[in-house]
Amino acid sequence: MAGFAGRRVWIIGASAGMGEAVAxxxxxxxxxxxxSARDEAALRRLAADCGGAEVLPLDLARPETLADAVxxxxxxxxxxALICTAAVYDPAPVxxxxPQQAALMVQINILGTLEVARTCPPxxxxxxxxxxxxSVAGWTGLPGGQPYSATKAAVNNLAETLAAELHPRVDVRLVCPGFVRSRLTEKNTFRMPAIISAEEAATHVLRGLRGRRFLIHFPKRFTLAVALLRILPRGLALRLTRRMG
Known part of the structure; x- marks a missing residue:
């Protein structure tokens, strides 16, 4: 997409974090x-700052709300364009x-996103x-990342599938951020290398959407290091990830 002026864009997960920054x-x-998001009050505050944007509340844990919006x-x-950033994050060792939080993450991060993919492209x-x-969290298994990392691996895979199935009518893109400051990453108790602000993340997203690459990942100083783990011999990669634990 060359420019965004006058473009009609639906953002699901817009009430906070990267979704808000992208909006x-x-x-x-x-x-x-x-x-769109669950928090209607937050959406209305954001809409007031975004030139009177339209507010369409929904909850990906309740498929009927997405169906009504569609x-x-x-x-x-x-x-x-349709941009889906919605996710629940609660990292933990296996x-x-x-179990209840894991079920919620599967419901929103996987099943909710799958429903967006099923119903929204038309x-x-x-x-x-x-x-x-x-997320780069879905690129390789890392200590303490479950079950969030597994749900994001599913989203990464889903996007690759859609890029094949919807081509050429729909331009499918996958955004895989590293660590971004938000109320979600505030839950982390470990050092987060190369962490960036949500505003900086939004800059990377828009730059990527203007380009032609399917995969938009940032910051490169972190994401390229994680990508290296994917191409190393499996035994060596496992030795390195064990040290992270």
């Missing part, structure tokens, strides 16, 4: 936004997993962008 960055460039948008003009114009937020 503000797109609004500053003149995009016409539709903002039916509403189907009656309007086609979207230029032995310490809270809302896009030909050549429109369908953008999923995965």
């Amino acid at each position: 503000r960055a797109l609004s500053a460039e003149g995009a016409r936004l539709i903002l 039916a509403y948008l189907r009656a309007g003009p086609p979207l230029d 032995a310490e997993i809270d 809302l896009l114009r030909d050549g429109g962008q369908f953008v999923l937020f995965g």
